[in-house]
Amino acid sequence: xxxxxxxxxxxxxxxxxxxxxxxxxxxxxxxxxxxxxxxxxxxxxxxxxxxxxxxxxxxxxxxxxxxxxxxxxxxxxxxxxxxxxxxxxxxxxxxxxxxxxxxxxxxxxxxxxx
Amino acid sequence: xxxxxxxxxxxxxxxxxxxxxxxxxxxxxxxxxxxxxxxxxxxxxxxxxxxxxxxxxxxxxxxxxxxxxxxxxxxxxxxxxxxxxxxxxxxxxxxxxxxxxxxxxxxxxxxxxxx
Numbered sequence: 138x139x140x141x142x143x144x145x146x147x148x149x150x151x152x153x154x155x156x157x158x159x160x161x162x163x164x165x166x167x168x169x170x171x172x173x174x175x176x177x178x179x180x181x182x183x184x185x186x187x188x189x190x191x192x193x194x195x196x197x198x199x200x201x202x203x204x205x206x207x208x209x210x211x212x213x214x215x216x217x218x219x220x221x222x223x224x225x226x227x228x229x230x231x232x233x234x235x236x237x238x239x240x241x242x243x244x245x246x247x248x249x250x251x
Numbered sequence: 252x253x254x255x256x257x258x259x260x261x262x263x264x265x266x267x268x269x270x271x272x273x274x275x276x277x278x279x280x281x282x283x284x285x286x287x288x289x290x291x292x293x294x295x296x297x298x299x300x301x302x303x304x305x306x307x308x309x310x311x312x313x314x315x316x317x318x319x320x321x322x323x324x325x326x327x328x329x330x331x332x333x334x335x336x337x338x339x340x341x342x343x344x345x346x347x348x349x350x351x352x353x354x355x356x357x358x359x360x361x362x363x364x365x366x
Contacts, residue, residue, distance in 0.1 A: 178359055179255075179344060180344070181357075182355070237348040238285060238297065238300055239295075239346075239355075241287075243293070244294050
């Protein structure tokens with residue numbers, strides 16, 4: 138990928154279980170974002186974590202960032218069948234002309250079984 | 252909320268023809284739009300940055316003569332795949348950056364199939 142790797146590539150769990158996805162990136166960053174993509178659809182922004190933050194929460198989502206290891210994780214707690222989707226991390230420019238120019242990881246395909 | 256519309260959502264064309272995909276910001280002005288390509292079960296690859304009123308900036312390895320980008324207004328960017336071949340079949344997604352707030356919004360994507 139242009140940006141880095143994610144693992145696992147695929148994750149299959151039962152409803153109610155937690156899902157953890159990891160992302161590694163290559164360059165220094167100002168922030169890292171996580172997106173969700175339902176099959177054949179556009180992207181939905183989930184959460185942004187800045188480089189000076191270590192952890193961030195949003196509802197059932199928890200994101201961590203370790204800049205020393207150039208890695209991030211996304212935890213979805215109490216998963217639901219509706220959480221079934223592909224999840225991507227993305228890094229990119231955060232200022233000036235590069236703002237919005239994102240590089241995505243390979244993604245994790247999450248399947249939550251009812 | 253802000254919406255970015257892509258049209259067409261699906262297109263099938265014959266090899267050798269050109270296909271135009273539109274990306275519109277519906278309720279905000281987008282000074283910058285971005286085009287991505289996504290092959291099945293793969294990640295999104297940034298193709299180019301489209302700036303209103305100026306030439307697009309292409310990522311390394313993306314043929315600018317093959318993928319023509321025009322950003323003629325603050326609400327519309329177009330991607331034209333010229334002389335399309337089966338290997339150009341892909342899912343093309345645009346994003347648009349609100350010139351006032353800086354927020355970024357993605358379109359729903361356009362699936363191109365070249366026969």
